[in-house]
Amino acid sequence: MICENCTRGTKLPGTPTGSMIKINDTDTYLAAPSAPVTPGNEHKAVVIFTDVLGLPLGNSQLIADEFAKKLNLPVYVPDMFMGHPPLNPQQMTSVDHFDMTPRPFTNKLRFYALLIGALPNIILTNGPAKVSARMQAWAEALRKEKGVERLGAVGHCYGGMVIIKMVAAKQGLFQAGVVCHPGRISLQEAEMVDFPCAFATAQVDESFPQPVAKEFEAAFAARDEKTKVPYEFVFYPGTTHGFAARPALHIQEVKEAFEKVTEQSWKWIEKHL
Template identity: 70%
Template sequence: MAAPICENCTKGTKLPGKPTGNMVNIGGIDTYVAPPPRPLAPGNEHKAVVIFTDALGLPLGNSQIIADGFAKELNLPVYVPDMFNGSPPISPEAMSSVDHFEVGKPRPFWNKLRFYGLLLTILPNIILYNAPGKVAARMQGWCDALRKEKGVERLGAVGHCYGGMVIVKLAALRSGILQAAVVAHPGSIKQEEIDKVDFPCAWATCQEDQSFPQPFAKQVEKSFQARDDKTKVPYEFVYYPGTMHGFAARPALHVPEIREAFEKVTEQSWKWLQKYL
């Protein structure tokens, strides 16, 4: 099995601005909530959205800022649970933005050394506390608590990197946890897990991705095309050229091509949830 993180999981840019929501506790897990700015539309009283973060979790702040934008656009409560219980595998201080978006260029040797050195410090955290299966089980409990405590009946999800992996693993754990989802450049997942996805699912893929490379992305897309009437679900695959793993969560907005891709993947996510949640 491939490692749950790759070199690009450790690279990116902090989004400008400050989160405007607040922290609550749901099922014993600290959770950021971005409230809807207007009264809920009839029929939306029992809907909510969850954003499953990358490996940097809540401390970076990007997921909260993204959640604020989703809440404003969708006019629904948007939650960002602390998937890692206060101990994300990667800290904001460890994140580097040296060459995150130089697509097609070979990595300097010292960059590779830096990643492997950092990986040695990250693996104990993942193995002991935040292995993908452990995080998925933790988030299953959180989703159940959200439904019970907040009266949520239809839950849509957006997962970036590690969080995209969690969405697929939730589908493999049990049917009915999610009603719609967007998976953006996920971490390592298996075809047999993907085959368990039983809800409308959109995918955002990038040009360079060690965790979800284009050949595998195309294989996954074909697997959705090949489903029979009993297992068929709405799906879409959107390819974002010129991007690397992480662009939907930690984009370098000073690069015009990346800014445009980030805006488009955000719009893709909004539209998918508006249509299917």
């Protein structure tokens, strides 16, 4: 559920321009399109499911603002953790380099201390099953309250895991989706995906390593005609788990990967929603 790279990252520059609303009694950030929605798209919307730091970090809101501009659709970011994310921005350390050398043992000790501190939150309130059920109720309420008929979903880290677990429990929730370096998911869960689905994968990812990503891609390719859906797996070299949500923009390779994965995400939603 949480790996060491979940505790590392960078806060994006800028100030969110959207507003906070309530959906199903859940605090939700709304990035509204700046122009009238194109005729025919009135019943479409997009949701971004956050990483384990949730809304307090602010990155998801800024990404939602960008998506709203590109797609000219309302983009929602629900508070998956009901105001109490397992980790908070003050516990995040910066990513100042990328290499394949082992990290100092002191880094591991810090991570284990953070993990132990987060366990009560996860076990009692914000475990994957509870968050997924909470977000399923939220998505159903969004459809009812806002008249949404076609819903696209983008999930980063924990949020990517939540997308897959939601659809494993109930199909028909989403009509298009992008899963970026997800938390741990099973192949059996991914086999329940019933919508056009794109994956963005990192070079170093304890939760979704490359051998697992290749296994998932092969499973999508092997689907029969009845269960086949459009899919893509895009590999971003030089990146670690979290780069689509908390990128180190001062590292050129990571900056370019963040720009590309953002474009991959909104273009996939635009094409299939």
